Amino acid sequence: MANLKEIRNRITSVSSTMQITSAMKMVSAAKLKKAQDAITAMRPYAEKLTELLQNLSASLDGDVGGEFTTQRAVRKVLIVAITSNRGLCGAFNTNVIKEVKNRTDFYAGKQVDVFAIGKKGNDVLGKTCKITDNQSAVFDSLTFENVAEIAQQLTEMFISGKYDKIELVYNQFKNAATQIVQTEQFLPLAPIVSEKAASTVDYIYEPEKEEIILTLIPKSLKTQLYKAIRDSFASEHGARMTAMHKATDNATELRNQLKLTYNKARQAAITNEILEIVGGAEALKG
Known part of the structure; x- marks a missing residue:
């Protein structure tokens, strides 16, 4: 059995670690609320933009996507x-890295390169x-304008x-404890087929429908990338909050065990004395 000094040092070390993990958990919880609100507010817009693009495309004949829909070998x-x-977020990064290696x-x-964010x-x-x-700096100022520049670079x-x-x-954000690894095709755009029949209402378009689609496609690509990064950002804080919560619980349990061991060792020493x-x-x- 370790002596009393060694056990005291371990208790101090575990307590310090517990304070750090608890603080990181609270910081991530605060940041998660803001990131979750941002992605939740953005999803309806992104989905409506995609729906609008599909409805317009369904009423047109032929391929109107131009260079964005070109299918090449x-x-x-x-x-x-x-x-x-940053790390300390469980399997958040490992899952993405594993999926990239699978792809x-x-x-x-074939030639497969990686564009890191x-x-x-x-x-x-x-x-x-x-x-x-490597565009890691985008997380320092996560705005649509900064992400749009990356999307433009990828498009070119x-x-x-x-x-x-x-x-x-x-990683797609589902909740604080669940992140789902997603693989999405960015370019070329998959053939757009509307599941619903085109509306029978005769709308008047200004400008022409073809011009509207060619304007919407770059906007849709930028929105798709921004949504993916926002999803990943919210998932990161959710994963870190969960990981730090578990680490704090484990540190608390370990500290309690060490205190029990310390008390037993001290009692044995007193009894011997x-x-x-x-x-x-x-x-x-005698």
């Missing part, structure tokens, strides 16, 4: 890996994959023919 693939800049294996024999993904994937760019890569396909891999004193007194009487 897939030889060069770019995977956009959206992770976090790399899926495209075996987040330092953790960049550090790990950089050891096995080719990183074309596709239009120029540098890549034949671009995919997004990220009493026995020695009594034995010494009896020896003097």
Whole structure:
């Protein structure tokens, strides 16, 4: 059994760790509320924009997506890996990295590069994959304008023919305890087919429907990327809050066990001292 000093030092160390994890949990909980409100408010807009694009496309003949819907033989693939800049968030980053590696294996024999958004993904994937760019700084100021610049960069890569396909891999926020890894095709746009029949109402469009679609597509791509990063950002704080909550509970349990062990060791030491004193007194009487 460890001596009393060693047990005291361990209790102090565990208590300090518990204070840190508890503080990180509270910080993540505060940030999660804001991030959750942002993604919850954005989803209806993103879904309505997609629905509008589908309804317009359903009433048109032929391919009106132009360069955004060009289907080419897939030889060069770019995977956009959206992770976090910080750790201590459970399996949040590991799940995305694992899915990126699975996609790399899926495209075996083809050129597969990674576009990193987040330092953790960049550090790990950089050891096995080719990183074309790292846009981790976007989390320092997560605004639509900053994300739109990244979306424009990705779009230009596709239009120029540098890549034949671009995919997004990220964690979708469901709740604080659940994040779902998603793989979405960013470019080329999948053929847009409306599940509902086109509206029979005869609308007057200004400008023409084709021009509206070509204007909506770039906006829709920017919104899709912004939504993915917002989802990942909310998921990160949810995962960190859950991980720190579990760490705090484990530290509390360990501290209680150490205190029990310490009390037992101290009681045993006191008992031994009493026995020695009594034995010494009896020896003097003899």
